[in-house]
Amino acid sequence: MLITPLIEEKAELTDGGLAPEPIVLSTRIRLARNLANEAFPGWADTPQRESVMERCFEKLTPLNALQDGVFLQISDLTDLEKQVLVERRLVSRELIESKDGAGVLIAPSQGLAIMINEEDHLRIQGLHSGFNFLRTWDEVDALDSKIEDCLDYAFSDDYGYLTACPTNVGTGLRASAMLHLPGLVMRGHMEKVVRMVNQLGLAVRGSLGEGSEATGSIFQISNQQTLGESEQQILKRLINILHAIIQQENNARGVMLEKQPEVIFDKIGRAFGILQQGHLISSQEAINLLSLLRLGVDIGMLPEEKRAKIDRMTMEVQPGHVQCTENADIEPEERDKLRSSRLREQFATFPELDFNNIQWIPNPQTDTEHGTNE
Amino acid sequence: MAKPEQCSNCNKPATIHLTQIIDNKIHKVDLCEDCPYKQSVTDPEGFSLADFLIKDPSSIGGESSVKCEVCGFTPADFKKTGRFGCPHCYESFKATLEPMLSNMHKGTVHRGKVPEKALARLSKKRRLDQFEEDLREAIESENFEEAARIRDLLAEAKDSIKKA
Numbered sequence: 001m002l003i004t005p006l007i008e009e010k011a012e013l014t015d016g017g018l019a020p021e022p023i024v025l026s027t028r029i030r031l032a033r034n035l036a037n038e039a040f041p042g043w044a045d046t047p048q049r050e051s052v053m054e055r056c057f058e059k060l061t062p063l064n065a066l067q068d069g070v071f072l073q074i075s076d077l078t079d080l081e082k083q084v085l086v087e088r089r090l091v092s093r094e095l096i097e098s099k100d101g102a103g104v105l106i107a108p109s110q111g112l113a114i115m116i117n118e119e120d121h122l123r124i125q126g127l128h129s130g131f132n133f134l135r136t137w138d139e140v141d142a143l144d145s146k147i148e149d150c151l152d153y154a155f156s157d158d159y160g161y162l163t164a165c166p167t168n169v170g171t172g173l174r175a176s177a178m179l180h181l182p183g184l185v186m187r188g189h190m191e192k193v194v195r196m197v198n199q200l201g202l203a204v205r206g207s208l209g210e211g212s213e214a215t216g217s218i219f220q221i222s223n224q225q226t227l228g229e230s231e232q233q234i235l236k237r238l239i240n241i242l243h244a245i246i247q248q249e250n251n252a253r254g255v256m257l258e259k260q261p262e263v264i265f266d267k268i269g270r271a272f273g274i275l276q277q278g279h280l281i282s283s284q285e286a287i288n289l290l291s292l293l294r295l296g297v298d299i300g301m302l303p304e305e306k307r308a309k310i311d312r313m314t315m316e317v318q319p320g321h322v323q324c325t326e327n328a329d330i331e332p333e334e335r336d337k338l339r340s341s342r343l344r345e346q347f348a349t350f351p352e353l354d355f356n357n358i359q360w361i362p363n364p365q366t367d368t369e370h371g372t373n374e
Numbered sequence: 375m376a377k378p379e380q381c382s383n384c385n386k387p388a389t390i391h392l393t394q395i396i397d398n399k400i401h402k403v404d405l406c407e408d409c410p411y412k413q414s415v416t417d418p419e420g421f422s423l424a425d426f427l428i429k430d431p432s433s434i435g436g437e438s439s440v441k442c443e444v445c446g447f448t449p450a451d452f453k454k455t456g457r458f459g460c461p462h463c464y465e466s467f468k469a470t471l472e473p474m475l476s477n478m479h480k481g482t483v484h485r486g487k488v489p490e491k492a493l494a495r496l497s498k499k500r501r502l503d504q505f506e507e508d509l510r511e512a513i514e515s516e517n518f519e520e521a522a523r524i525r526d527l528l529a530e531a532k533d534s535i536k537k538a
Contacts, residue, residue, distance in 0.1 A: 034461060039445050043459035119457065141487070148489045154461035155492045157499070159475075160484025162464055164457040166471065167478055169464070171486035201480075228481020 003081045006070055007324060011088070011110040020307045022298040023246050024131035025178040025218065028089070029140050032163045032172035033122040033147070034154040040164035041098070041117040049101030049117050056116045057103065059150040065143045066107050066114075074102040080329060083320030089127065094118055112143060119164050120172075122147070129311070131242070133175060133235050141231075160227065170227030175238050179245065182217040182295045183252030186263070190219075193245060200241055201225055215284050216291035216314070221245070250360070257299065257360050265355055268296045276347045280333070281340040286317035300359040306350060313346060381406035442466035502531050 034040060038052055053073070061071055074082070074096055082096040091104050095118045103116040115123040124147070126140035154162040160170040168174070184190050194204045203224050206214035223238050256264055271292035274281070281289070290310055297307045315321065322335045322342075330338065381388045381404060388404035441448050443466065447459030458464065464471060475482045505528040512521035 036461060039460045040458060042455060042457050043445060043447060043451075144487075145490075148491070152491070153489055155489055156461075156464060156484070157492070158483055159464055160486060160488075162461040166458070166475060169475070170479065170484045173486070225479045227475060227479035228483060228485060230486045233485075 002072060002077060003070070003084060003324075005108075006088070006090070006106065006110065007084065007321075009108060009110070018128055018130050018132060020311050021130045023180055023249055024242070025180050025311070026127060026129050027132045027136050027175075027177050028125065028127045029133065029136045029173065029175045030123055030125040031140060031144055032120040032161065032168045032174075033124065033144070034162055034164070035121050036152040036154045038121065038154075040119075041102075041121060042119065042164055044117075046100050049099065052121055053101045053103050053116050056114075056122065056151070057105075060105055060114060060147065063143070063146055065112055065139075065146065066105050068108050070106045070108075072104050072106070074098065074104070075100055080320060080323055084324050087318040087320045088315065090125075091115055092118060092123075112139060114143075120168070122151075131177065133177075133239055137175075137231065137235060167224070168226050171229075171231050171234065173226055173231050173234055174222055175235055176220050176222030177238075177242055179219050179221060179242070179249075180217060180291065180294060181219055181245070181249050182291060183249045183256060185214065185217040186256055187252045189248070189252060190214075193248065197221060197241065197245070200237075202238065202241060216287040218287075218291065253295075253299070253360050257358060261358070264295070264299075268292045268301060269353060269355075272296070272347070272350075272353055275343050276350070278340045278343065280336045281317075281343060282332075282336055283317050283319050283322070283339065286339060286343065287314060290314045290317070296353060298360075300357050301353045301355065303351065309346065313343065317343070380404070440466070498531065498534070502528070505531060 035052060035055075038044065039048055041049055041052070044052070057071060060066065061069075072085075074091075077085075077096075082091075085091045085104070086093055086096060088110065090106055090110060090113050092115065095102055095104065095115050098117065101117050105114045105116070107113065111127055113125045113127070115125070124140055124144055126136040126143075128136050156162055161172040163169050163172055181190065181193075184193055197204050201224050203222050204219055205222075206219035221238075221242065223234050225234070229237075271289040275286075275289050275293065290313055293302065294307065294310050294314075296302045297304060297310065316325070317339050319332075319335060322339050323330050325342075326338065380386070384406060386406035389407050390405040391403075442459055442463045444462035445460035447463050447466070449467070452458065452467075458467075472482055505524055509521055509524045509528060512518070512524055
């Protein structure tokens with residue numbers, strides 16, 4: 001398969017990147033960029049799209065940041081390969097569903113990737129595990145400047161970087177963090193948090209339906225506004241709000257552990273039992289169970305070094321990944337069997353849960369130089 | 375005037391009332407609290423105020439007959455896709471883009487990173503503006519010798535921009 005090197009590589013979101021940490025699962029920054037004097041991908045015809053893609057491949061593949069990377073045309077990929085790339089967050093659904101002349105360039109660490117002819121000609125993405133906006137920004141900014149040396153960007157003195165959709169114009173910057181918020185979900189506070197965050201001009205995504213539990217209590221929070229502020233100001237505002245949410249999550253966990261520790265112990269204990277002994281586990285159930293185990297690491301029930309494996313499994317229980325490991329299209333029920341047998345294998349070697357050594361104040365988060373006045 | 379009581383999107387009572395004036399035409403949207411909230415959570419693209427405000431395609435570009443002279447894009451196309459056709463569309467639909475941008479963003483002027491090539495162009499353009507102002511002043515003060523000198527500098531600067 002064309003994507004085999006990506007799966008075998010220890011990647012940023014599995015266990016090859018920065019050390020994982022509580023609450024903030026990952027940090028992502030993407031820049032939307034377009035070539036001057038070319039129709040945007042959605043309006044361009046196939047020959048125009050293909051010529052833009054060829055030009056981008058020719059100019060971008062020699063860049064140092066992408067050395068030894070993987071360069072793929074979407075039309076060359078099977079449906080399964082496309083799905084795996086989406087699950088790894090290296091490409092968007094929109095890209096894999098797009099017309100001819102779409103592609104992606106991926107650095108070996110998978111910490112940098114460039115989509116070609118998605119909504120914009122270029123979507124430059126930087127991705128790191130943990131709370132690492134400043135580092136991610138530096139890397140994306142540097143790659144963007146290198147690209148600017150070899151391609152002419154559509155830029156207006158008034159509106160900044162011109163994008164297909166006016167919601168991205170200006171900096172073209174979308175910064176987001178994936179947050180693990182089981183405390184706020186269990187306490188029923190998520191709806192309030194979503195409301196607050198929306199009022200502050202940020203977007204919350206997740207499978208939250210009217211206050212119900214999102215898969216794995218995982219939410220993505222990102223800026224919405226891209227014009228009228230510098231990149232640094234946008235990031236600072238987002239980071240400040242994230243710090244406030246992290247504090248709320250810590251409070252919620254503290255209250256739960258103080259008032260009803262047995263509720264949390266029971267949930268984590270059951271999750272561990274099912275992961276070790278289950279025989280038919282769907283991907284959604286697996287993600288929910290792994291989320292509880294991650295909480296178990298946060299509060300000291302499992303050793304810290306188990307966190308990376310839990311994160312890796314969270315990636316690999318997804319349907320595309322399960323099929324990719326077997327290199328075949330597999331029916332959902334068969335997948336549930338394969339998934340649970342893999343999970344049993346992985347969790348057989350885990351130590352017993354430690355219910356007597358609970359510590360719920362996690363290590364301080366990084367990116368504190370932009371922190372609030374906590 | 376009494377506020378309409380129903381959300382434009384569902385039948386719940388409306389508590390959010392937005393008014394936008396484009397080319398002296400008033401556009402109003404009334405929403406309940408839940409609609410933008412639901413959308414921001416379930417819609418992968420997030421809540422877009424523009425979707426609610428741009429009910430009428432002719433509200434962009436003034437008339438629906440306006441076209442981008444570079445790519446042929448029309449306001450109706452924008453209504454359909456929510457996206458522009460090419461970078462030049464930002465100039466073609468400038469007049470009605472600004473109120474939309476001020477609704478969506480913190481401001482309507484870019485304050486972030488500037489690519490180096492554009493920076494050079496920007497500083498040349500600023501220099502040009504300065505020359506033009508100096509020239510006007512020299513003529514007003516009847517300092518024609520100075521005016522001739524600035525006129526030559528201006529011509530030179532314009533020439534170099536053209537070549538670039």
